[in-house]
Amino acid sequence: MAKLINVDVAIIGAGTGGMYALREVRRAKKSFVLIDAGPLGTTCARVGCMPSKVALHIAEFWHSQKEFARYGISGAEHLRLDGAAAWQALREQRDQFANSAAGSAKKGAGEHLMMGRARFLEPTLLAVEQASGTQHVRAKAVIIANGSRPVMPAFLEPFSEHCITTDEFFEMQDLPKSIGILGLGAIGLEMGLALARLGVEVHGADMAHTVAGISDPKVSEVALAEFAKEIHLYLGAPAALASAEQGVLLKAGDKQVQVDKVLVALGRRPNTDQLNLAEAGFELDERGQPLFDVHTLQVGSHPVFIVGDVNGYRPLMHEAAAEGAMAGYNAVQSAPVSFRRKTALAIAFTNPDVISVGKRFDELDENKVLIGTASSQANGRSRVLTDREGVLRIYADKVSGTVLGASMVGVRAEHVAQLLALAIERGDTAHDLLQIPFYHPVVEEMIPSALQDIARHIPDSAGLPFGLAVVE
Ligand SMILES: Cc1cc2nc3c(=O)[nH]c(=O)nc-3n(C[C@H](O)[C@H](O)[C@H](O)COP(=O)(O)OP(=O)(O)OC[C@H]3O[C@@H](n4cnc5c(N)ncnc54)[C@H](O)[C@@H]3O)c2cc1C
Numbered sequence: 001m002a003k004l005i006n007v008d009v010a011i012i013g014a015g016t017g018g019m020y021a022l023r024e025v026r027r028a029k030k031s032f033v034l035i036d037a038g039p040l041g042t043t044c045a046r047v048g049c050m051p052s053k054v055a056l057h058i059a060e061f062w063h064s065q066k067e068f069a070r071y072g073i074s075g076a077e078h079l080r081l082d083g084a085a086a087w088q089a090l091r092e093q094r095d096q097f098a099n100s101a102a103g104s105a106k107k108g109a110g111e112h113l114m115m116g117r118a119r120f121l122e123p124t125l126l127a128v129e130q131a132s133g134t135q136h137v138r139a140k141a142v143i144i145a146n147g148s149r150p151v152m153p154a155f156l157e158p159f160s161e162h163c164i165t166t167d168e169f170f171e172m173q174d175l176p177k178s179i180g181i182l183g184l185g186a187i188g189l190e191m192g193l194a195l196a197r198l199g200v201e202v203h204g205a206d207m208a209h210t211v212a213g214i215s216d217p218k219v220s221e222v223a224l225a226e227f228a229k230e231i232h233l234y235l236g237a238p239a240a241l242a243s244a245e246q247g248v249l250l251k252a253g254d255k256q257v258q259v260d261k262v263l264v265a266l267g268r269r270p271n272t273d274q275l276n277l278a279e280a281g282f283e284l285d286e287r288g289q290p291l292f293d294v295h296t297l298q299v300g301s302h303p304v305f306i307v308g309d310v311n312g313y314r315p316l317m318h319e320a321a322a323e324g325a326m327a328g329y330n331a332v333q334s335a336p337v338s339f340r341r342k343t344a345l346a347i348a349f350t351n352p353d354v355i356s357v358g359k360r361f362d363e364l365d366e367n368k369v370l371i372g373t374a375s376s377q378a379n380g381r382s383r384v385l386t387d388r389e390g391v392l393r394i395y396a397d398k399v400s401g402t403v404l405g406a407s408m409v410g411v412r413a414e415h416v417a418q419l420l421a422l423a424i425e426r427g428d429t430a431h432d433l434l435q436i437p438f439y440h441p442v443v444e445e446m447i448p449s450a451l452q453d454i455a456r457h458i459p460d461s462a463g464l465p466f467g468l469a470v471v472e
Protein backbone atom coordinates (compact mmCIF):
# COMPACT_ATOMS: atom_id res chain seq x y z
CA MET A 1 0.00 0.00 0.00
CA ALA A 2 1.21 3.51 -0.82
CA LYS A 3 2.69 5.40 2.12
CA LEU A 4 0.79 8.59 3.12
CA ILE A 5 2.58 11.80 4.06
CA ASN A 6 0.62 14.68 5.63
CA VAL A 7 1.89 18.25 5.12
CA ASP A 8 0.65 21.82 5.17
CA VAL A 9 1.77 22.56 1.60
CA ALA A 10 2.78 20.34 -1.34
CA ILE A 11 4.64 22.10 -4.17
CA ILE A 12 4.73 20.33 -7.54
CA GLY A 13 7.81 21.48 -9.47
CA ALA A 14 11.17 22.80 -8.27
CA GLY A 15 11.54 25.34 -11.08
CA THR A 16 11.52 29.11 -10.62
CA GLY A 17 7.84 29.26 -9.59
CA GLY A 18 8.14 26.35 -7.16
CA MET A 19 11.30 27.70 -5.53
CA TYR A 20 9.81 31.16 -4.92
CA ALA A 21 6.73 29.47 -3.45
CA LEU A 22 8.93 27.36 -1.20
CA ARG A 23 10.61 30.47 0.17
CA GLU A 24 7.25 31.82 1.40
CA VAL A 25 6.12 28.49 2.84
CA ARG A 26 9.37 28.16 4.76
CA ARG A 27 9.11 31.77 5.95
CA ALA A 28 5.71 30.89 7.44
CA LYS A 29 7.36 27.84 9.11
CA LYS A 30 4.82 25.42 7.60
CA SER A 31 5.50 21.76 6.81
CA PHE A 32 5.93 20.99 3.12
CA VAL A 33 7.11 18.64 0.39
CA LEU A 34 8.75 19.85 -2.83
CA ILE A 35 8.08 17.30 -5.58
CA ASP A 36 10.05 17.27 -8.82
CA ALA A 37 10.14 14.73 -11.64
CA GLY A 38 13.69 15.86 -12.57
CA PRO A 39 16.03 16.94 -13.85
CA LEU A 40 16.46 19.67 -11.25
CA GLY A 41 17.97 22.98 -12.29
CA THR A 42 14.96 24.94 -13.70
CA THR A 43 13.97 25.44 -17.32
CA CYS A 44 15.41 28.96 -17.22
CA ALA A 45 18.91 27.79 -16.27
CA ARG A 46 19.01 24.41 -18.06
CA VAL A 47 17.38 24.98 -21.45
CA GLY A 48 15.92 28.49 -21.37
CA CYS A 49 16.92 32.05 -20.52
CA MET A 50 20.53 31.40 -19.60
CA PRO A 51 21.97 29.05 -22.28
CA SER A 52 20.10 31.06 -24.92
CA LYS A 53 21.76 34.26 -23.70
CA VAL A 54 25.18 32.57 -23.70
CA ALA A 55 24.55 31.51 -27.33
CA LEU A 56 23.66 35.10 -28.25
CA HIS A 57 26.78 36.38 -26.47
CA ILE A 58 29.13 33.96 -28.26
CA ALA A 59 27.50 34.88 -31.57
CA GLU A 60 27.87 38.59 -30.86
CA PHE A 61 31.57 38.15 -30.10
CA TRP A 62 32.23 36.27 -33.33
CA HIS A 63 30.09 38.55 -35.41
CA SER A 64 31.79 41.73 -34.18
CA GLN A 65 34.67 40.93 -36.58
CA LYS A 66 32.42 42.23 -39.37
CA GLU A 67 33.20 45.74 -38.10
CA PHE A 68 36.97 45.24 -37.73
CA ALA A 69 37.97 46.55 -41.16
CA ARG A 70 35.90 49.70 -40.72
CA TYR A 71 37.95 50.60 -37.65
CA GLY A 72 41.31 49.74 -39.16
CA ILE A 73 41.62 46.32 -37.51
CA SER A 74 43.02 43.76 -39.96
CA GLY A 75 43.51 40.01 -39.89
CA ALA A 76 39.87 38.96 -39.42
CA GLU A 77 40.31 36.52 -42.32
CA HIS A 78 42.62 34.43 -40.09
CA LEU A 79 39.98 33.93 -37.39
CA ARG A 80 38.41 30.46 -37.17
CA LEU A 81 35.30 29.37 -35.31
CA ASP A 82 35.17 25.87 -33.80
CA GLY A 83 31.40 25.42 -33.48
CA ALA A 84 31.74 22.27 -31.37
CA ALA A 85 34.03 24.07 -28.91
CA ALA A 86 31.72 27.09 -28.80
CA TRP A 87 28.72 24.90 -27.87
CA GLN A 88 30.83 22.99 -25.33
CA ALA A 89 31.77 26.31 -23.68
CA LEU A 90 28.09 27.24 -23.70
CA ARG A 91 27.24 23.99 -21.91
CA GLU A 92 29.93 24.56 -19.30
CA GLN A 93 28.55 28.01 -18.50
CA ARG A 94 25.01 26.64 -18.59
CA ASP A 95 25.95 23.86 -16.14
CA GLN A 96 27.11 26.43 -13.62
CA PHE A 97 23.71 28.13 -13.71
CA ALA A 98 21.78 24.84 -13.64
CA ASN A 99 23.90 23.23 -10.89
CA SER A 100 23.48 26.29 -8.75
CA ALA A 101 19.68 26.20 -9.21
CA ALA A 102 19.58 22.43 -8.51
CA GLY A 103 21.71 23.01 -5.40
CA SER A 104 19.24 25.63 -4.13
CA ALA A 105 16.36 23.15 -4.50
CA LYS A 106 18.25 20.42 -2.62
CA LYS A 107 19.39 22.80 0.11
CA GLY A 108 16.06 24.63 0.40
CA ALA A 109 13.93 21.49 0.65
CA GLY A 110 16.42 19.15 2.34
CA GLU A 111 14.80 15.83 3.28
CA HIS A 112 11.42 17.19 2.10
CA LEU A 113 12.48 17.04 -1.56
CA MET A 114 10.67 14.14 -3.27
CA MET A 115 12.06 13.15 -6.67
CA GLY A 116 9.10 11.77 -8.59
CA ARG A 117 6.18 12.59 -10.87
CA ALA A 118 3.06 13.93 -9.15
CA ARG A 119 -0.57 13.63 -10.19
CA PHE A 120 -3.80 14.53 -8.42
CA LEU A 121 -6.17 11.92 -6.97
CA GLU A 122 -8.25 14.60 -5.26
CA PRO A 123 -7.66 18.38 -5.05
CA THR A 124 -5.64 17.90 -1.86
CA LEU A 125 -4.39 14.35 -2.39
CA LEU A 126 -1.44 13.55 -4.67
CA ALA A 127 0.13 10.34 -5.89
CA VAL A 128 3.88 10.65 -6.42
CA GLU A 129 5.54 7.99 -8.59
CA GLN A 130 9.05 7.51 -7.26
CA ALA A 131 11.79 5.00 -8.07
CA SER A 132 10.97 3.31 -4.74
CA GLY A 133 7.22 3.11 -5.47
CA THR A 134 4.16 5.32 -5.16
CA GLN A 135 3.72 7.68 -2.21
CA HIS A 136 0.58 9.61 -1.39
CA VAL A 137 0.71 13.17 -0.11
CA ARG A 138 -2.23 14.78 1.66
CA ALA A 139 -1.75 18.56 1.84
CA LYS A 140 -3.82 21.41 3.27
CA ALA A 141 -2.80 23.37 0.16
CA VAL A 142 -1.15 22.43 -3.15
CA ILE A 143 0.92 24.66 -5.43
CA ILE A 144 1.09 23.56 -9.07
CA ALA A 145 4.38 24.80 -10.58
CA ASN A 146 5.30 22.08 -13.05
CA GLY A 147 6.14 24.28 -16.03
CA SER A 148 5.75 23.69 -19.75
CA ARG A 149 7.42 21.80 -22.60
CA PRO A 150 8.08 22.58 -26.26
CA VAL A 151 5.17 22.03 -28.65
CA MET A 152 5.93 19.26 -31.18
CA PRO A 153 2.89 18.95 -33.49
CA ALA A 154 1.99 15.56 -34.96
CA PHE A 155 2.67 16.76 -38.53
CA LEU A 156 6.39 16.92 -37.67
CA GLU A 157 6.60 13.32 -36.41
CA PRO A 158 7.68 11.81 -39.80
CA PHE A 159 10.65 14.24 -39.74
CA SER A 160 11.65 13.71 -36.12
CA GLU A 161 15.25 12.78 -37.00
CA HIS A 162 15.76 16.28 -38.42
CA CYS A 163 13.77 18.20 -35.81
CA ILE A 164 15.04 19.49 -32.50
CA THR A 165 13.56 21.72 -29.80
CA THR A 166 15.35 23.81 -27.20
CA ASP A 167 15.52 20.65 -25.07
CA GLU A 168 18.13 19.36 -27.56
CA PHE A 169 19.41 22.59 -29.13
CA PHE A 170 22.12 23.22 -26.52
CA GLU A 171 23.26 19.59 -26.72
CA MET A 172 24.28 19.88 -30.40
CA GLN A 173 27.78 18.50 -30.89
CA ASP A 174 28.47 20.86 -33.78
CA LEU A 175 26.74 23.65 -35.65
CA PRO A 176 24.71 22.70 -38.74
CA LYS A 177 25.51 24.33 -42.10
CA SER A 178 21.89 25.33 -42.53
CA ILE A 179 18.82 25.31 -40.30
CA GLY A 180 15.10 25.94 -40.67
CA ILE A 181 13.38 27.63 -37.75
CA LEU A 182 9.69 26.89 -37.33
CA GLY A 183 8.16 29.74 -35.35
CA LEU A 184 9.77 33.16 -34.96
CA GLY A 185 8.57 34.02 -31.46
CA ALA A 186 11.22 35.00 -28.91
CA ILE A 187 12.90 31.57 -29.05
CA GLY A 188 12.99 31.21 -32.83
CA LEU A 189 14.21 34.75 -33.39
CA GLU A 190 16.87 34.74 -30.64
CA MET A 191 18.29 31.35 -31.61
CA GLY A 192 17.94 31.97 -35.35
CA LEU A 193 19.95 35.18 -35.06
CA ALA A 194 22.57 33.55 -32.83
CA LEU A 195 23.14 30.84 -35.43
CA ALA A 196 23.10 33.30 -38.34
CA ARG A 197 25.78 35.37 -36.60
CA LEU A 198 27.84 32.20 -36.17
CA GLY A 199 27.75 31.65 -39.92
CA VAL A 200 24.85 29.17 -40.20
CA GLU A 201 22.44 29.70 -43.11
CA VAL A 202 19.11 30.34 -41.36
CA HIS A 203 15.62 30.09 -42.86
CA GLY A 204 12.89 31.17 -40.44
CA ALA A 205 9.15 30.72 -40.94
CA ASP A 206 6.16 32.00 -39.01
CA MET A 207 2.49 32.06 -39.92
CA ALA A 208 2.23 35.52 -38.36
CA HIS A 209 3.22 38.51 -40.50
CA THR A 210 5.69 39.64 -37.88
CA VAL A 211 8.36 38.28 -35.53
CA ALA A 212 8.66 38.10 -31.72
CA GLY A 213 4.91 38.78 -31.49
CA ILE A 214 5.37 42.51 -32.26
CA SER A 215 1.94 44.15 -32.48
CA ASP A 216 2.96 47.72 -33.42
CA PRO A 217 3.06 47.91 -37.25
CA LYS A 218 5.76 50.64 -37.33
CA VAL A 219 8.05 48.72 -35.00
CA SER A 220 7.35 45.53 -36.90
CA GLU A 221 8.29 47.16 -40.21
CA VAL A 222 11.70 48.27 -38.90
CA ALA A 223 12.31 44.94 -37.14
CA LEU A 224 11.53 42.90 -40.25
CA ALA A 225 13.81 45.04 -42.40
CA GLU A 226 16.64 44.58 -39.89
CA PHE A 227 16.26 40.85 -39.24
CA ALA A 228 15.77 40.03 -42.94
CA LYS A 229 19.42 41.09 -43.37
CA GLU A 230 20.45 38.03 -41.35
CA ILE A 231 17.67 35.42 -41.64
CA HIS A 232 15.70 34.40 -44.73
CA LEU A 233 12.18 35.18 -43.55
CA TYR A 234 9.04 33.30 -44.65
CA LEU A 235 6.08 35.00 -43.02
CA GLY A 236 2.31 34.84 -43.19
CA ALA A 237 1.79 31.14 -43.97
CA PRO A 238 1.80 28.00 -41.83
CA ALA A 239 5.08 26.14 -42.23
CA ALA A 240 5.39 22.47 -43.18
CA LEU A 241 8.19 19.97 -43.83
CA ALA A 242 8.68 17.51 -46.68
CA SER A 243 11.23 14.80 -47.47
CA ALA A 244 14.42 15.70 -49.29
CA GLU A 245 17.32 13.64 -50.58
CA GLN A 246 19.51 15.31 -48.01
CA GLY A 247 18.22 17.00 -44.89
CA VAL A 248 14.62 18.12 -45.10
CA LEU A 249 12.50 20.59 -47.11
CA LEU A 250 11.05 23.57 -45.25
CA LYS A 251 7.87 24.74 -46.99
CA ALA A 252 6.07 28.02 -46.35
CA GLY A 253 3.40 29.33 -48.70
CA ASP A 254 4.70 28.83 -52.26
CA LYS A 255 8.37 28.77 -51.16
CA GLN A 256 10.54 25.85 -50.16
CA VAL A 257 14.16 25.38 -49.18
CA GLN A 258 16.35 22.44 -48.21
CA VAL A 259 17.93 22.61 -44.73
CA ASP A 260 20.09 20.25 -42.63
CA LYS A 261 18.13 20.60 -39.39
CA VAL A 262 14.95 22.21 -38.09
CA LEU A 263 14.52 23.99 -34.76
CA VAL A 264 10.89 23.68 -33.74
CA ALA A 265 10.00 26.86 -31.82
CA LEU A 266 6.20 26.83 -32.13
CA GLY A 267 5.54 27.72 -28.51
CA ARG A 268 5.43 25.77 -25.25
CA ARG A 269 2.61 23.67 -23.86
CA PRO A 270 1.67 23.84 -20.16
CA ASN A 271 2.28 20.53 -18.35
CA THR A 272 -1.27 20.47 -16.95
CA ASP A 273 -2.07 17.37 -19.04
CA GLN A 274 0.24 15.29 -16.81
CA LEU A 275 -1.64 16.03 -13.59
CA ASN A 276 -4.90 14.06 -13.91
CA LEU A 277 -6.83 17.26 -13.20
CA ALA A 278 -10.25 16.45 -14.68
CA GLU A 279 -10.44 13.06 -12.96
CA ALA A 280 -9.47 14.64 -9.65
CA GLY A 281 -12.45 17.03 -9.84
CA PHE A 282 -11.00 20.27 -11.26
CA GLU A 283 -13.04 22.36 -13.69
CA LEU A 284 -11.13 22.83 -16.95
CA ASP A 285 -11.59 25.21 -19.90
CA GLU A 286 -11.77 24.09 -23.54
CA ARG A 287 -7.95 23.86 -23.73
CA GLY A 288 -7.81 21.60 -20.67
CA GLN A 289 -6.50 24.38 -18.44
CA PRO A 290 -7.87 24.79 -14.89
CA LEU A 291 -9.82 27.98 -14.21
CA PHE A 292 -7.85 30.24 -11.88
CA ASP A 293 -7.72 33.82 -10.61
CA VAL A 294 -4.69 35.79 -11.89
CA HIS A 295 -4.58 37.90 -8.69
CA THR A 296 -4.72 35.10 -6.12
CA LEU A 297 -3.53 32.25 -8.40
CA GLN A 298 -6.23 30.11 -6.75
CA VAL A 299 -7.74 27.32 -8.84
CA GLY A 300 -11.53 27.50 -8.56
CA SER A 301 -12.40 27.48 -4.86
CA HIS A 302 -9.91 24.72 -4.01
CA PRO A 303 -6.93 25.30 -1.71
CA VAL A 304 -4.83 24.88 -4.85
CA PHE A 305 -2.71 27.52 -6.61
CA ILE A 306 -1.12 27.46 -10.06
CA VAL A 307 2.01 29.43 -11.00
CA GLY A 308 4.54 29.95 -13.79
CA ASP A 309 4.45 28.53 -17.29
CA VAL A 310 1.91 25.85 -16.34
CA ASN A 311 -0.86 28.45 -15.95
CA GLY A 312 -0.09 29.90 -19.40
CA TYR A 313 -0.77 33.51 -18.29
CA ARG A 314 2.62 35.22 -18.70
CA PRO A 315 5.19 32.49 -19.38
CA LEU A 316 8.31 34.43 -18.39
CA MET A 317 10.87 33.89 -15.66
CA HIS A 318 10.18 37.02 -13.60
CA GLU A 319 6.45 36.28 -13.69
CA ALA A 320 7.04 32.69 -12.50
CA ALA A 321 9.06 34.12 -9.61
CA ALA A 322 6.41 36.69 -8.65
CA GLU A 323 3.57 34.18 -8.99
CA GLY A 324 5.50 31.63 -6.92
CA ALA A 325 5.81 34.16 -4.10
CA MET A 326 2.10 35.09 -4.34
CA ALA A 327 0.99 31.46 -4.24
CA GLY A 328 3.44 30.50 -1.49
CA TYR A 329 2.06 33.35 0.59
CA ASN A 330 -1.58 32.57 -0.18
CA ALA A 331 -1.20 28.85 0.45
CA VAL A 332 -0.62 29.51 4.14
CA GLN A 333 -3.31 32.20 4.70
CA SER A 334 -6.84 31.55 5.94
CA ALA A 335 -8.13 33.50 2.89
CA PRO A 336 -6.07 34.28 -0.21
CA VAL A 337 -4.93 37.85 -0.87
CA SER A 338 -5.54 39.45 -4.30
CA PHE A 339 -2.19 40.73 -5.54
CA ARG A 340 -1.81 43.56 -8.05
CA ARG A 341 -0.08 42.25 -11.18
CA LYS A 342 3.07 44.01 -12.29
CA THR A 343 3.38 45.93 -15.55
CA ALA A 344 3.75 43.54 -18.48
CA LEU A 345 7.35 43.47 -19.71
CA ALA A 346 8.99 41.42 -22.45
CA ILE A 347 12.46 41.67 -23.95
CA ALA A 348 13.88 39.61 -26.81
CA PHE A 349 17.68 39.91 -26.69
CA THR A 350 18.08 40.02 -30.42
CA ASN A 351 20.34 43.08 -30.84
CA PRO A 352 18.61 45.13 -31.97
CA ASP A 353 16.44 44.05 -29.03
CA VAL A 354 12.67 43.83 -29.33
CA ILE A 355 10.76 45.07 -26.30
CA SER A 356 7.18 45.49 -25.19
CA VAL A 357 6.23 47.28 -21.96
CA GLY A 358 2.78 47.85 -20.48
CA LYS A 359 -0.13 47.94 -22.91
CA ARG A 360 0.52 46.54 -26.36
CA PHE A 361 -0.45 48.50 -29.48
CA ASP A 362 -3.24 46.00 -30.23
CA GLU A 363 -4.75 46.50 -26.76
CA LEU A 364 -5.20 50.27 -27.21
CA ASP A 365 -7.94 52.39 -28.73
CA GLU A 366 -6.04 54.52 -31.26
CA ASN A 367 -8.52 57.38 -30.73
CA LYS A 368 -7.67 57.58 -27.04
CA VAL A 369 -3.87 57.58 -27.16
CA LEU A 370 -1.03 59.78 -28.26
CA ILE A 371 2.00 58.04 -29.73
CA GLY A 372 5.49 59.48 -29.40
CA THR A 373 8.21 58.19 -31.72
CA ALA A 374 12.01 58.27 -31.60
CA SER A 375 14.47 56.85 -34.09
CA SER A 376 17.78 55.15 -33.25
CA GLN A 377 19.32 57.07 -36.12
CA ALA A 378 18.67 60.30 -34.20
CA ASN A 379 20.22 58.92 -31.01
CA GLY A 380 23.95 59.51 -30.64
CA ARG A 381 24.76 56.44 -28.54
CA SER A 382 22.82 54.09 -30.82
CA ARG A 383 24.74 55.46 -33.81
CA VAL A 384 28.09 54.91 -32.11
CA LEU A 385 27.13 51.33 -31.27
CA THR A 386 25.59 50.28 -34.57
CA ASP A 387 24.49 51.49 -37.95
CA ARG A 388 21.29 49.48 -37.61
CA GLU A 389 17.86 51.09 -37.66
CA GLY A 390 15.65 51.22 -34.59
CA VAL A 391 12.45 52.85 -33.44
CA LEU A 392 10.79 53.49 -30.08
CA ARG A 393 7.05 54.16 -29.84
CA ILE A 394 5.57 55.27 -26.52
CA TYR A 395 1.81 55.21 -25.97
CA ALA A 396 0.17 57.69 -23.56
CA ASP A 397 -3.37 58.57 -22.59
CA LYS A 398 -4.57 61.40 -24.82
CA VAL A 399 -6.16 63.39 -21.98
CA SER A 400 -3.89 62.85 -18.95
CA GLY A 401 -0.62 62.04 -20.73
CA THR A 402 -0.16 58.96 -18.50
CA VAL A 403 2.33 56.58 -20.07
CA LEU A 404 0.48 53.35 -20.90
CA GLY A 405 2.95 51.28 -22.85
CA ALA A 406 5.77 51.15 -25.37
CA SER A 407 7.23 49.02 -28.11
CA MET A 408 10.72 49.24 -29.56
CA VAL A 409 13.26 47.57 -31.73
CA GLY A 410 16.72 48.96 -31.20
CA VAL A 411 20.20 48.50 -29.83
CA ARG A 412 20.21 48.11 -26.01
CA ALA A 413 16.43 48.46 -25.88
CA GLU A 414 16.54 46.24 -22.78
CA HIS A 415 17.52 49.32 -20.73
CA VAL A 416 14.76 51.44 -22.26
CA ALA A 417 12.28 48.69 -21.33
CA GLN A 418 13.34 48.60 -17.69
CA LEU A 419 13.12 52.38 -17.31
CA LEU A 420 9.71 52.59 -18.95
CA ALA A 421 8.44 49.73 -16.77
CA LEU A 422 9.39 51.83 -13.74
CA ALA A 423 7.59 54.88 -15.16
CA ILE A 424 4.42 52.90 -15.87
CA GLU A 425 4.51 51.29 -12.40
CA ARG A 426 4.71 54.79 -10.88
CA GLY A 427 1.82 56.04 -13.02
CA ASP A 428 4.04 58.74 -14.56
CA THR A 429 2.73 61.12 -17.20
CA ALA A 430 4.89 62.23 -20.12
CA HIS A 431 5.56 65.51 -18.26
CA ASP A 432 6.56 63.63 -15.05
CA LEU A 433 8.97 61.37 -16.87
CA LEU A 434 10.55 64.27 -18.72
CA GLN A 435 11.62 65.63 -15.34
CA ILE A 436 14.20 62.94 -14.67
CA PRO A 437 17.71 63.65 -15.94
CA PHE A 438 18.89 61.73 -19.02
CA TYR A 439 22.66 61.55 -19.42
CA HIS A 440 24.28 62.11 -22.77
CA PRO A 441 24.98 60.03 -24.76
CA VAL A 442 22.81 57.10 -23.62
CA VAL A 443 20.30 55.04 -25.59
CA GLU A 444 17.71 56.02 -22.96
CA GLU A 445 17.72 59.54 -24.46
CA MET A 446 15.28 58.10 -26.97
CA ILE A 447 12.68 58.23 -24.18
CA PRO A 448 12.57 62.06 -23.83
CA SER A 449 12.70 62.35 -27.62
CA ALA A 450 9.54 60.25 -27.94
CA LEU A 451 7.89 61.85 -24.92
CA GLN A 452 8.20 65.35 -26.35
CA ASP A 453 5.96 64.25 -29.21
CA ILE A 454 3.34 63.46 -26.58
CA ALA A 455 3.95 66.33 -24.15
CA ARG A 456 3.51 68.95 -26.82
CA HIS A 457 -0.14 67.83 -27.22
CA ILE A 458 -0.82 67.99 -23.48
CA PRO A 459 -0.20 71.50 -22.15
CA ASP A 460 1.39 71.48 -18.73
CA SER A 461 -0.71 73.68 -16.41
CA ALA A 462 2.43 75.55 -15.33
CA GLY A 463 3.38 76.31 -18.95
CA LEU A 464 7.07 75.72 -18.17
CA PRO A 465 9.62 74.34 -20.63
CA PHE A 466 9.43 70.51 -20.93
CA GLY A 467 11.14 68.69 -18.08
CA LEU A 468 11.51 71.67 -15.75
CA ALA A 469 9.82 72.34 -12.40
CA VAL A 470 9.99 75.33 -10.08
CA VAL A 471 11.35 75.12 -6.54
CA GLU A 472 8.46 74.52 -4.10
C1 LIG B 1 14.93 28.84 -24.92
C2 LIG B 1 14.18 29.64 -23.88
C3 LIG B 1 14.59 30.91 -23.58
C4 LIG B 1 13.91 31.65 -22.62
N1 LIG B 1 14.35 32.92 -22.35
C5 LIG B 1 13.71 33.64 -21.41
C6 LIG B 1 14.19 34.94 -21.08
O1 LIG B 1 15.18 35.42 -21.63
N2 LIG B 1 13.52 35.64 -20.14
C7 LIG B 1 12.41 35.13 -19.51
O2 LIG B 1 11.82 35.81 -18.67
N3 LIG B 1 11.95 33.89 -19.80
C8 LIG B 1 12.58 33.14 -20.73
N4 LIG B 1 12.13 31.88 -21.01
C9 LIG B 1 10.94 31.38 -20.29
C10 LIG B 1 11.32 30.90 -18.85
O3 LIG B 1 12.39 29.98 -18.95
C11 LIG B 1 10.12 30.25 -18.21
O4 LIG B 1 9.03 31.15 -18.23
C12 LIG B 1 10.38 29.85 -16.75
O5 LIG B 1 11.56 29.11 -16.67
C13 LIG B 1 9.22 29.03 -16.20
O6 LIG B 1 9.46 28.64 -14.88
P1 LIG B 1 8.49 27.59 -14.16
O7 LIG B 1 8.86 27.61 -12.72
O8 LIG B 1 7.09 27.87 -14.52
O9 LIG B 1 8.83 26.17 -14.80
P2 LIG B 1 10.13 25.24 -14.77
O10 LIG B 1 11.37 25.95 -14.44
O11 LIG B 1 10.07 24.45 -16.03
O12 LIG B 1 9.86 24.24 -13.54
C14 LIG B 1 8.95 23.17 -13.62
C15 LIG B 1 9.50 22.01 -12.81
O13 LIG B 1 8.46 21.03 -12.69
C16 LIG B 1 8.99 19.73 -12.83
N5 LIG B 1 7.86 18.86 -13.25
C17 LIG B 1 7.23 18.78 -14.43
N6 LIG B 1 6.20 17.93 -14.38
C18 LIG B 1 6.17 17.42 -13.11
C19 LIG B 1 5.33 16.51 -12.42
N7 LIG B 1 4.28 15.92 -12.99
N8 LIG B 1 5.60 16.23 -11.13
C20 LIG B 1 6.65 16.83 -10.51
N9 LIG B 1 7.46 17.70 -11.11
C21 LIG B 1 7.23 18.01 -12.39
C22 LIG B 1 10.11 19.89 -13.84
O14 LIG B 1 11.10 18.86 -13.67
C23 LIG B 1 10.67 21.28 -13.47
O15 LIG B 1 11.74 21.21 -12.55
C24 LIG B 1 12.79 31.10 -21.94
C25 LIG B 1 12.38 29.79 -22.22
C26 LIG B 1 13.07 29.06 -23.18
C27 LIG B 1 12.64 27.65 -23.44
Ligand SMILES: NC(=O)c1ccc[n+]([C@@H]2O[C@H](COP(=O)([O-])OP(=O)(O)OC[C@H]3O[C@@H](n4cnc5c(N)ncnc54)[C@H](O)[C@@H]3O)[C@@H](O)[C@H]2O)c1
Residues within 6 Å of the ligand: 182, 183, 184, 185, 186, 187, 188, 190, 205, 206, 207, 208, 212, 213, 237, 238, 239, 240, 265, 266, 267, 268, 315, 316, 346, 347, 348, 349
Ligand atom coordinates in the same frame (compact mmCIF):
# COMPACT_ATOMS: atom_id res chain seq x y z
N1 LIG C 1 13.77 36.80 -24.16
C1 LIG C 1 12.70 36.21 -23.66
O1 LIG C 1 12.01 36.74 -22.80
C2 LIG C 1 12.34 34.85 -24.12
C3 LIG C 1 13.18 34.14 -24.96
C4 LIG C 1 12.78 32.90 -25.39
C5 LIG C 1 11.57 32.37 -24.95
N2 LIG C 1 10.79 33.08 -24.13
C6 LIG C 1 9.47 32.54 -23.73
O2 LIG C 1 9.37 31.16 -24.01
C7 LIG C 1 8.06 30.85 -24.48
C8 LIG C 1 8.09 30.04 -25.73
O3 LIG C 1 8.69 30.79 -26.80
P1 LIG C 1 8.37 30.47 -28.32
O4 LIG C 1 9.11 31.46 -29.13
O5 LIG C 1 8.54 29.02 -28.59
O6 LIG C 1 6.80 30.69 -28.37
P2 LIG C 1 5.87 31.84 -28.97
O7 LIG C 1 4.50 31.41 -28.68
O8 LIG C 1 6.33 33.17 -28.49
O9 LIG C 1 6.14 31.80 -30.55
C9 LIG C 1 5.71 30.73 -31.35
C10 LIG C 1 5.57 31.24 -32.78
O10 LIG C 1 5.24 30.13 -33.61
C11 LIG C 1 4.32 30.56 -34.61
N3 LIG C 1 3.61 29.38 -35.13
C12 LIG C 1 2.77 28.56 -34.45
N4 LIG C 1 2.35 27.55 -35.26
C13 LIG C 1 2.94 27.75 -36.48
C14 LIG C 1 2.94 27.04 -37.71
N5 LIG C 1 2.25 25.92 -37.89
N6 LIG C 1 3.69 27.52 -38.73
C15 LIG C 1 4.40 28.66 -38.57
N7 LIG C 1 4.45 29.36 -37.42
C16 LIG C 1 3.73 28.91 -36.38
C17 LIG C 1 3.46 31.58 -33.89
O11 LIG C 1 2.87 32.48 -34.80
C18 LIG C 1 4.47 32.27 -32.96
O12 LIG C 1 5.02 33.44 -33.53
C19 LIG C 1 7.35 32.18 -24.66
O13 LIG C 1 6.50 32.36 -23.59
C20 LIG C 1 8.43 33.20 -24.64
O14 LIG C 1 8.00 34.43 -24.08
C21 LIG C 1 11.13 34.31 -23.72
